[in-house]
Amino acid sequence: MPPEEAFGRLMIALREAAQHYGARQPVLEGTFTECVRITRKKFAGLGIEEIREAYRMWAAGELNLRKGEAEMYGGQFNAAQLGKVLAAYMEQRKAALGAYLRELEAYQREQERANKAERLRQEYEEGFEKNLRAFQPKTWREIPFHWFETAWKRGLIRLTEAERQELLADARALALEEAEEEKEGAGIFQRKQVEKLIQGEGLEGRAKTIARKLALFRKFYQNKQP
Numbered sequence: 645m646p647p648e649e650a651f652g653r654l655m656i657a658l659r660e661a662a663q664h665y666g667a668r669q670p671v672l673e674g675t676f677t678e679c680v681r682i683t684r685k686k687f688a689g690l691g692i693e694e695i696r697e698a699y700r701m702w703a704a705g706e707l708n709l710r711k712g713e714a715e716m717y718g719g720q721f722n723a724a725q726l727g728k729v730l731a732a733y734m735e736q737r738k739a740a741l742g743a744y745l746r747e748l749e750a751y752q753r754e755q756e757r758a759n760k761a762e763r764l765r766q767e768y769e770e771g772f773e774k775n776l777r778a779f780q781p782k783t784w785r786e787i788p789f790h791w792f793e794t795a796w797k798r799g800l801i802r803l804t805e806a807e808r809q810e811l812l813a814d815a816r817a818l819a820l821e822e823a824e825e826e827k828e829g830a831g832i833f834q835r836k837q838v839e840k841l842i843q844g845e846g847l848e849g850r851a852k853t854i855a856r857k858l859a860l861f862r863k864f865y866q867n868k869q870p
Contacts, residue, residue, distance in 0.1 A: 654680050657692045658726070661699045668719025679723050687730045698733035707732040769794075776800070776864070784854070784861035792856035801863040811862075815855035819847050 658679050662671055683695070690698070701707050709732050716725055772794055781787055795801050803811070 651680060651684075653692055654683060654695075657695050658683070661695065661726075662721035665699045665703050666716040666719060667721035668716075669721075671721050675722060679726050682723050682727060683730065686727070687734065690730065690734070694733070694737075695730065698729050701733060701736075702729045706736075708736060773798070773800070781861060781865060784858045787857040787860050789853060789856060792860045795860055795864065801860060803859060803863070807859075811855045811859050812851065815858055816848075816851040818854050818858070819851040822850070823847060
């Protein structure tokens with residue numbers, strides 16, 4: 645926008661602000677000219693519509709100003725009154741912008757996490773069978789827990805009902821064996837926690853986890869699937 649046009653539009657906006665928001669005394673042309681200069685030099689980041697919004701907020705009591713701080717005493721519009729209104733507006737805009745940028749940054753971080761998670765998921769899905777066949781576990785304990793579900797969904801392993809029952813029985817025995825081993829050398833509090841595990845439903849949950857690992861180890865690796 646040519647400087648002359650920008651100057652003229654700003655002059656109109658300031659005249660409207662004075663007229664609509666309390667000026668009851670005639671304003672000298674030199675005062676308006678000085679107000680334009682102050683606005684362009686000290687508040688260069690404000691657009692024309694923002695100046696109008698600053699006065700709307702001032703009239704509504706929404707700016708952080710002490711009572712009477714930016715009043716047009718005697719209905720006189722001047723550069724000092726303009727400066728106080730625009731400075732207060734700039735402060736609130738800065739705070740609002742800061743809050744927005746923090747929200748935007750948090751959103752971007754969340755998007756990055758989501759994108760990374762999706763990328764890792766795709767890499768896992770695409771490379772699963774290759775990684776599954778290349779892996780050479782020595783015991784069932786080395787099997788990642790989530791591999792069983794993926795292999796099952798892809799039809800890479802199947803279990804008969806008899807095999808299910810056998811695996812679960814073996815897994816329960818292994819879970820109990822693990823719990824008993826944890827008690828050895830443990831402190832009083834830890835032993836009590838393990839005893840609660842053995843007596844409660846926690847041991848069954850552990851057995852089911854072991855059963856999944858054990859199933860994949862026996863059916864896929866011990867059977868040497870091609």
